Amino acid sequence: MTDTMIDSKSLIIANGLSKSFKKVKVINDLSISFNTGERISLSGPNGAGKTTLIRCILGQYIYNGKLEVLGLNPRSQHKEAMQQIGFIPQIPPPLKMTVKEMLDFFTKLSGTPKDTFMKISDDLGLEVKKHLSKSFLKLSGGMKQKLLVAFALGRNPKILLMDEPAANLDPEAREVFFNYLENFNKNSLMILASHRISEISTLVNRVVEMDLGEIILDKKL
Amino acid sequence: MIQGIYNITILELKQSLRSIWFWAYCLLFGGFVAVMFALGITESQIIGFVGLGRLMVTFMQVSMVILPIYVLISTVRSVVGDRETNVMEYMLSLPISFSSYFWGKFTGRFIEIFIPVFLALLGATIWGTISDIDVPWDLFSLYSSLLAAMVFCFLGIGMFISAISHSQNFAISAAFIIWLFLVAFLDLILIGVMLKLRMNPELVIGVGMINPLQVFRVAVLALFDPKLTAIGPVAYYILDTVSRSVFIAFSIIYPVLLGFLFAFFGNRNFNRRDVT
Numbered sequence: 001m002t003d004t005m006i007d008s009k010s011l012i013i014a015n016g017l018s019k020s021f022k023k024v025k026v027i028n029d030l031s032i033s034f035n036t037g038e039r040i041s042l043s044g045p046n047g048a049g050k051t052t053l054i055r056c057i058l059g060q061y062i063y064n065g066k067l068e069v070l071g072l073n074p075r076s077q078h079k080e081a082m083q084q085i086g087f088i089p090q091i092p093p094p095l096k097m098t099v100k101e102m103l104d105f106f107t108k109l110s111g112t113p114k115d116t117f118m119k120i121s122d123d124l125g126l127e128v129k130k131h132l133s134k135s136f137l138k139l140s141g142g143m144k145q146k147l148l149v150a151f152a153l154g155r156n157p158k159i160l161l162m163d164e165p166a167a168n169l170d171p172e173a174r175e176v177f178f179n180y181l182e183n184f185n186k187n188s189l190m191i192l193a194s195h196r197i198s199e200i201s202t203l204v205n206r207v208v209e210m211d212l213g214e215i216i217l218d219k220k221l
Numbered sequence: 222m223i224q225g226i227y228n229i230t231i232l233e234l235k236q237s238l239r240s241i242w243f244w245a246y247c248l249l250f251g252g253f254v255a256v257m258f259a260l261g262i263t264e265s266q267i268i269g270f271v272g273l274g275r276l277m278v279t280f281m282q283v284s285m286v287i288l289p290i291y292v293l294i295s296t297v298r299s300v301v302g303d304r305e306t307n308v309m310e311y312m313l314s315l316p317i318s319f320s321s322y323f324w325g326k327f328t329g330r331f332i333e334i335f336i337p338v339f340l341a342l343l344g345a346t347i348w349g350t351i352s353d354i355d356v357p358w359d360l361f362s363l364y365s366s367l368l369a370a371m372v373f374c375f376l377g378i379g380m381f382i383s384a385i386s387h388s389q390n391f392a393i394s395a396a397f398i399i400w401l402f403l404v405a406f407l408d409l410i411l412i413g414v415m416l417k418l419r420m421n422p423e424l425v426i427g428v429g430m431i432n433p434l435q436v437f438r439v440a441v442l443a444l445f446d447p448k449l450t451a452i453g454p455v456a457y458y459i460l461d462t463v464s465r466s467v468f469i470a471f472s473i474i475y476p477v478l479l480g481f482l483f484a485f486f487g488n489r490n491f492n493r494r495d496v497t
Contacts, residue, residue, distance in 0.1 A: 135239075
């Protein structure tokens, strides 16, 4: 029995989802559902609408149509929906807080013990204890990404959204990161937006390809 | 929501404590009080006022010049800046409501702007007590309230501009234009012209009463200038129309309400549009 069969509940349902920026449709009447246990590769060329779709799921864009995340409206029930979502952005944000402050902040927000985040960071090759007093802004791109990965995975979310998450990681950290993803909670949903399909092909069980705001391929592996 | 506001407020405050601008701002007001004591301003006299009252009035005059533009320029970048730099994309992927984020930023900024000014004023009174100078506590509490009201007001306007702006450049330009507009409607400049053109006094008073800068200025001067010799034509009309105590109450309540109204609509806009 596959994990999908254990719990086939759709965690994300989009129905007639559209998003335009100044009359340019970036997502065009998109209907799709993402289910528990699925590891999805979300691919497509630049401007395909991948990041826009992710931001809609994160409740950051106003959209037309229907979008449910864990049965919630990600816009009007934003906080509740985000409790269950872990997100790794493409570009680390220029946060000025120190690594220690970030750890405290995430611990307060998620209730996850600090040690959990630190353990994942250590596994990825970032010895957090050595960098506690450093500003997040002053870490290298790879270090920032490792920390963001640790914060996303450590919260053990039901939905893991990743926008080019491994772009800044060195090969060793990338391997550890993909191992983590492989062993990540099987009852969760994972969406990986990436250009490097070959890198994640062994990890995913469904491929969704977008172009010009539409789904052009949706295939279960 | 309260917990969310608290978390963002703490984050905002910690960021400020690391900012060189925050310490420069603290030094400016703290240093200003120290310099005034050193120059013996408490011993000089103006319109019958000596001692700490004289120092406080000068402090308030300086605050009126510096605070509004400082609050506006430093606040308008907060929301739109986070939007432009992808900070917001990340922060709002966390379990934080839009309103908690907005009001948390508002609260954090209020504390970091008001507390240094308040501490400078408090420091002056403590110094005065130690130096055996009479401390006008009624003036101190009223001036503290006026300062808090003014910070609240311009913070609300700043957060509104920040929430509706698409770029930091636009936000800063808008803030500067609004500040110039308010300065132009101080009675010393445009209102003086309006009076000279023999415009309806009610209209002139009305314009003066809706300008928070003018309200602040009149309230500060009304508290120490019992003969109304230095307050300007509109201030004179205003204080001739309403009693001093009514105006003082108005000068605290009105800017707070105005600031809250702007912040409320800023938050509403923030909740109803794309945040990244």
